[in-house]
Amino acid sequence: MRLELRGITKRFGTFTANHHIDLTVEPGQIHCLLGENGAGKSTLMNVIFGLLQPDEGEMLIDGVPTRFSNSGEAVRRGIGMVHQHFMLVPVFSVTENVVLGFEPTKSFDRLDHQRAREEIRSVSQAYNLEVDPDAIVEELPVGLQQRVEILKALSHDAELLILDEPTAVLTPQEIDALMAIMRSLAESGKSILFISHKLKEVKAISDVITVIRQGEVVGTAQATDSEAQLASMMVGRDVTLTVDKAVVAPGEEVLAINDLVVRDDRGLPAVNGVSLSVRAGEIVALAGVQGNGQTELVEAIAGMRPVESGTISVRGVDITNHTPRQVLDAGVAHVPEDRQLHGLVLSMSVADNLVLNTPRRAPFARRGSRNLAAVAANAEQLVTRFDIRTTSTQAPVSSLSGGNQQKVIVARELSRPLSLFVASQPTRGLDVGSIEYVHRQIVNQRDEGIGVLIVSSELDEVLALGDRIAVMHAGQISGVVDPSTSRETIGLLMTGAHAEPTDA
Amino acid sequence: MSLDVTTQTTTAAPRIPVGRTRGIGVIMLAIGLFTALVFGVGSGFGAHSSLTFNPVSLTNAPWHVGTLTLLTAWSNIVLGVAIVALGLDVVARLPRRGVMARFGVVAVLFFVALLLWAARTTGPSQINFVNLTAILIGSSALAMVLIFGSLSGVMCERAGVVNIAIEGQFIGGAFVGSMVASTTHSFIYAAIVGALIGGALGLVLAFLSLRYLSDQIIVGVVLVTMLGSLSSYLNLQVFTPFPQYNTGNLAPNLPIPLLYKIPVIGPVFFDQTGFFYLMLILVGLVSFALFKTRWGLRVRAVGEHPQAAASVGIKVIGVRYANVIMGGAIAGIGGVAFMASQGQFQPGYTSGLGYIALAALIFGRWRPSGAVVASVLFGLSVYLADNLQTYQVPVPTEILGMFPYVITIAVVSGLIGRVRPPAADGLPYRRD
Numbered sequence: 044m045r046l047e048l049r050g051i052t053k054r055f056g057t058f059t060a061n062h063h064i065d066l067t068v069e070p071g072q073i074h075c076l077l078g079e080n081g082a083g084k085s086t087l088m089n090v091i092f093g094l095l096q097p098d099e100g101e102m103l104i105d106g107v108p109t110r111f112s113n114s115g116e117a118v119r120r121g122i123g124m125v126h127q128h129f130m131l132v133p134v135f136s137v138t139e140n141v142v143l144g145f146e147p148t149k150s151f152d153r154l155d156h157q158r159a160r161e162e163i164r165s166v167s168q169a170y171n172l173e174v175d176p177d178a179i180v181e182e183l184p185v186g187l188q189q190r191v192e193i194l195k196a197l198s199h200d201a202e203l204l205i206l207d208e209p210t211a212v213l214t215p216q217e218i219d220a221l222m223a224i225m226r227s228l229a230e231s232g233k234s235i236l237f238i239s240h241k242l243k244e245v246k247a248i249s250d251v252i253t254v255i256r257q258g259e260v261v262g263t264a265q266a267t268d269s270e271a272q273l274a275s276m277m278v279g280r281d282v283t284l285t286v287d288k289a290v291v292a293p294g295e296e297v298l299a300i301n302d303l304v305v306r307d308d309r310g311l312p313a314v315n316g317v318s319l320s321v322r323a324g325e326i327v328a329l330a331g332v333q334g335n336g337q338t339e340l341v342e343a344i345a346g347m348r349p350v351e352s353g354t355i356s357v358r359g360v361d362i363t364n365h366t367p368r369q370v371l372d373a374g375v376a377h378v379p380e381d382r383q384l385h386g387l388v389l390s391m392s393v394a395d396n397l398v399l400n401t402p403r404r405a406p407f408a409r410r411g412s413r414n415l416a417a418v419a420a421n422a423e424q425l426v427t428r429f430d431i432r433t434t435s436t437q438a439p440v441s442s443l444s445g446g447n448q449q450k451v452i453v454a455r456e457l458s459r460p461l462s463l464f465v466a467s468q469p470t471r472g473l474d475v476g477s478i479e480y481v482h483r484q485i486v487n488q489r490d491e492g493i494g495v496l497i498v499s500s501e502l503d504e505v506l507a508l509g510d511r512i513a514v515m516h517a518g519q520i521s522g523v524v525d526p527s528t529s530r531e532t533i534g535l536l537m538t539g540a541h542a543e544p545t546d547a
Numbered sequence: 548m549s550l551d552v553t554t555q556t557t558t559a560a561p562r563i564p565v566g567r568t569r570g571i572g573v574i575m576l577a578i579g580l581f582t583a584l585v586f587g588v589g590s591g592f593g594a595h596s597s598l599t600f601n602p603v604s605l606t607n608a609p610w611h612v613g614t615l616t617l618l619t620a621w622s623n624i625v626l627g628v629a630i631v632a633l634g635l636d637v638v639a640r641l642p643r644r645g646v647m648a649r650f651g652v653v654a655v656l657f658f659v660a661l662l663l664w665a666a667r668t669t670g671p672s673q674i675n676f677v678n679l680t681a682i683l684i685g686s687s688a689l690a691m692v693l694i695f696g697s698l699s700g701v702m703c704e705r706a707g708v709v710n711i712a713i714e715g716q717f718i719g720g721a722f723v724g725s726m727v728a729s730t731t732h733s734f735i736y737a738a739i740v741g742a743l744i745g746g747a748l749g750l751v752l753a754f755l756s757l758r759y760l761s762d763q764i765i766v767g768v769v770l771v772t773m774l775g776s777l778s779s780y781l782n783l784q785v786f787t788p789f790p791q792y793n794t795g796n797l798a799p800n801l802p803i804p805l806l807y808k809i810p811v812i813g814p815v816f817f818d819q820t821g822f823f824y825l826m827l828i829l830v831g832l833v834s835f836a837l838f839k840t841r842w843g844l845r846v847r848a849v850g851e852h853p854q855a856a857a858s859v860g861i862k863v864i865g866v867r868y869a870n871v872i873m874g875g876a877i878a879g880i881g882g883v884a885f886m887a888s889q890g891q892f893q894p895g896y897t898s899g900l901g902y903i904a905l906a907a908l909i910f911g912r913w914r915p916s917g918a919v920v921a922s923v924l925f926g927l928s929v930y931l932a933d934n935l936q937t938y939q940v941p942v943p944t945e946i947l948g949m950f951p952y953v954i955t956i957a958v959v960s961g962l963i964g965r966v967r968p969p970a971a972d973g974l975p976y977r978r979d
Contacts, residue, residue: 115860
C-alpha cells in the first residue's frame, strides 16, 4: 500500500497538534516517524487510523483520497495498528482476540472456533509468527502479546502496519525478534510506519526517517546519519547523548538490603531474597524488564509496601517497615515510578507540590499553620534553579508537561540534605532535552557523595548512568555487572540467565 | 489488579494465594465441628427429627412419600463429619479451583443440619417436623427473583456498567405489574409492562452514566431511593383509595404433566408459575448468548477492554446502552415475578432482594450458571431467616439473613476463592 498525507492539520481548540504534515510511505518500505513525546506523532497516527479526523489536508491510499470516520473503516481498508498499550482483551484467548470484530460464525450467531483457528494458523504460518491460538493472552509474555497484535492486524489483511512505540515494553532479545519480523513483513510488500523516539532502533531498522517537532515535519533523514544529527533535528538544538561522569571512588555503604522478601498486591513474593548495597558517591542502576519486582523493591525501600522478611538499612540505621515519613527523615529521597499517582498531587499548585515532603517543617510551617510566604519563596527559587517551565508557581502542577512535572519532583526531592537518592524510571516519557537535564542532576548528586539507586527499563539509561549495574529477574538479582558489560550479556541476565558476579 | 495491559506481569497467570485457600479450609473445619458438636451432640442422643416430603397444597396431588424420621444427633454428626472432610480436603490439597463450589456444598449441609436441629423433638410425638418440599418451594420463589436480578446484573456488568439499581427495577416492576395484572388479569401483559419499566430505568442509568459519565454507583443508588419513595407515594395516592388496582394476583401454577408428580423434585421444578419457566429459559439463553455467540464475545470485549473493542469497529456505547436496557427489562420482569409470588404490591417489601441479587452475581463470578447456584443458596438462607421462627429456635433468625452479605464480603475480600469482575466494570468510557 502507498500512503500519502498531504497537508494534514489537526487542532485541539487553539492548540495545533499537527501542522501541514506531508508524508509518503511506499509499499515495502519501513518508514520511521521520529519525534519527542508531545511532538504530535500519536495524533498523526490516530488521524491515519481513523480515530481522529483531520481539520485540513487529505490522505491518499494508493492514490485515492480517503477519509475514515472510525477505526473500523481504516481496518477494513487495510490499515493495521499495533498500539503502544496493546488493544488486546487479557482474559480472551489468542483466537478470540484476533477474530474480534471480524468473527466467522455458524448458525444462531455462534462463533466458528474451528474456522477462526484455521485462519490464524494459516496467517501465522504465512508470516512465520508462531503463537498458540488457544493460549490466554494475559498468560503470554509481552513480546508474544505484541506478536498477537501484529497477527491480528495481518489477519484483517493489513497492507500498512503502524507500530506505535513498539519496543517500549520489550527485552533486548524481543526487540531483535520484532525487528526481524518487521523486515520480513516489508520484504513481503507490506508498508510499515514505525513510531519511535529511540535513535538506536530507528537507525537500525528504517529505510526512511521523517522527523517531526512541535507538530511539524522538520525534515527527513537517512539511517546512515549519526545519532547526534538525528537528536538535534528532533530537539531543535545540539544535545549531548552521553552522560559525562568523572571517576569517583565510592565511600561508605549508605543502603544495605539484606535477603529481602516483599509480596505484590496479589500476595505473591515479587521480591524474593534480594541483597543489594549502594555506597556513597556511587550510582547503582537496577535493570530489568518491567514487572520483575523492581516496583515492589523500591516501594519497600520507600516505606510504601510491607516487608515480609529481610532488612533494609540506610547508613547503618534499620528502616525496615518504617513509614514513608520515617524513611524521608532518614535522608532518603524517592522519585516514584508513577509520578502522577505517587509523586504529585495533580490538582495542587507547583509551589505546594514543591514542599510536599516537608510541609510541616520550618520554614514552611510554624505552630501548625503554614507559612505561605516561605512556600512561595521556595517555589520561586526552585523553579529558577531547576528550570521548571510553568506560567506561575501557583498554577496547578497538572498544567505542566510531563518533563516539567518530573522536574518538580526532582527539585523537591533534591532540595534537602540526603544520604540516598532513589529514582524509579526517572526519565520515562521525557523528551531528550529533559532526559539530559535529569541525568545531569543525578550525576551531580553522586559527585556530591550521595548514594544513588536508579531503576530503569531503558538499557541505554542503565548503561549511561550506572557505576554498577544490577539486573533483576523474577524477583531476584540475576547478576551485578560492570557498565562495560555487553548489551547482549545484560539482555541475557534480564531473561534470568545467571552470570558470574564481577563485584561482590 | 492493574488495568494497564502493558504493566501486567510477563509470565505467571494469576493464582489464588495459598494462605487464603488454607484459611477457608480452616473455616470449613470450624463449621463442621460446630455442626457435629452443637447441632449433633448438643441436641441430645434421645432426640429425633422428622422430615416430610409432600407439598402443603395438595391440589395437584402428586405421589406421596412417607415421613422420614432421623436420630438428630447422629444425623448431624454425620453431616458435621462430612463438612470436616471437605474442609480437610481443602486444607490438605489446597485446590486451585472449586473452593467456592465446595463452600456452597458446606453451606447447604449446614442448613440441613440447622433444620434438623431446629425441628428435633425428644418425645414420641411428631408435632415438630420439617417439610423439606415446602421449604424448597418457598425458597425457590425467592431464588427465582434473585436469578432474574443477577441475570440483569450479568447483562449490564459484562458490558462494563454496574447496575446497582436492580432493587429499583424490582420495585418498579412489582408496582406496575400489580396494576396491570389487576386491571387486565393477564400476567403476560404484566410481564411486558414490567419489562418496559425496568428497561426504561435501565435507559436512565445508561443515559446518565454513558452520556454524562456520572458515577454508575451513585446513579444506581439514586434510582433505588427514588423508586422506593415514588412507589410509597403512588401506593398511598392510587392503591389505597382504589384497592381494585392492587388486588390479589397470585400467578397460577402451570404444572407440567406427569413430571410434577415426581416426589420432592416435581413440585419444586415442574409445578411452578410461568415466571419460573421463563427464568429457566432466560438462564440458558443468556448463558449461551454470552459465551457461544459473536454477540457475546463483543459484549465481553466491551466489558473487559472497551478501547480494544472500539479499535476493531465495535460500537462500545451502543453495546452498553443495549445491554443495560435489556438487563433492566429482565430485572423489571423479576419485580413482576416477585409481585406475582406475593399476590400484590406493598411498599418496601422487596427489602433488599435486589442487593442480594447483586451479591449472588459476585458470588457467581459474573456467570449465569454461577449466579443460579448463588441465588439458590441465598434464596434458601433468606427463606429460612424469614420462616425458622416457627420452630422456636433459640437464636435470632436475622443472623441467617446476614448470610448473603457475609458471604459476599468474604468473597470480595478474597477470603473465599478469587473473583475478578470484568476489567472495565463500572469505568466510564470516553471516545478519544
